[in-house]
Amino acid sequence: MTAPAKITSGPRHVACIMDGNGRWAQARGKPRLFGHHAGAQRVKExxxxxxxxxxxxxxxxxxxxxxxxxxxxxxxxLMKLFRRYIQAEARELLAEGVRVRFIGDRVQLDPKLVKLMDELELLTSVNDRIHVTVALNYGGRDEIGRATKRLALEVSAGRLDAADVDETTLARFLDTHVLPDPDLVIRTSGEARISNFLLWQSAYAEYEFIDTLWPDFNAACFADAVRRFAARERRFGAVPA
Structure with a gap:
């Protein structure tokens, strides 16, 4: 399907690089983990x-x-924070219609954490009000490497013809294969880089690099970024009429 030459509506999918937790804490004379706990509250907001x-x-x-x-x-x-967050928020996420997914390589993660992740995905699988995906032990290059390996195994097993492989095929093997590509990627803390995040998926995403540290990035800041997106012209390589 040919992408539209211009979109003026808001983003359907927003991705966030939640940067600045550690610096926020250190500026207040606190340990870095204090900032991560504050950042977790902003996620809820x-x-x-x-x-x-x-x-x-x-x-x-x-x-x-x-x-x-x-x-x-x-x-x-951080791993302890992830476990505590899942345990504390599971029922509320379910009640609020949030479907949670995790992307990334789970092999390195503690089995107890992986079990909680699996349980939360299953518990919230009935929800459809909002889909929240948590990138945990995730890297864009690592994801593409794992996807390529799975694709190669399919070709080797004869279940896929190498001549039929294209970018659409590879996308089916990515961690995000059930999700639409992000329309808007927000990075907080004033850093202007993408840090190996959703490399494949964000090829045509709009970016917002925001000076605010993540623990100070509240719902109003988020709404401002979404509204600015709506004013942008997205051409997807096409020439405006």
């Missing part, structure tokens, strides 16, 4: 803001494949 803004899909970058390079204490604290 942004999720709740989505329906009124017409955002059906929200993807958040929680932990990258590169974040293992952080101190052992910070990584352990």
């Amino acid at each position: 942004v999720v709740r803001a989505c329906p009124s803004l017409g955002v059906k899909y929200l993807t958040i970058f929680a932990f990258s494949t590169e974040n293992w390079k952080r101190t052992q204490a910070e990584v352990a604290g």
Whole structure:
């Protein structure tokens, strides 16, 4: 299907690189994990803001494949935070119509955390009000590498003809194969890079690089970014009429 030359409506799918938690905490004389806990509260606020803004899909970058390079204490604290968040919020997410999915490589993750992730996905699978995808131990290059490996195995097994492989085929093997591509990617904290996030999916996404640190990025900030998106002209490589 040919993409429209111009879209003036709001984004259906917003992805967020939630940057700045550690710096926010350090600026207040607190340990970095204090900032991550504050950032988790902002996630709840942004999720709740989505329906009124017409955002059906929200993807958040929680932990990258590169974040293992952080101190052992910070990584352990983050993993504990993920477990506590899932346990504390599961019923509320279900009640609010949120469907939760996780993307990323689960092999390195603690089995207890993976079990909680699986249970939350199953528990909320009946929901359709808003779809929240959490990128956990996720990297765009890693995802493409894993997808390519699965595709190659299908070709090797004779279930797929190599001559039929194209970009649509590869997309079916990505972690996000059940999701639409993001329309808008927001990165907080003033950094202007994409940090290996949704490399394939965001080929035609609009970007917002925002100076605000994630723990200060509230529902009003999110709404402002969504409204700015609506004023943009998206041509997808076409020439405006």
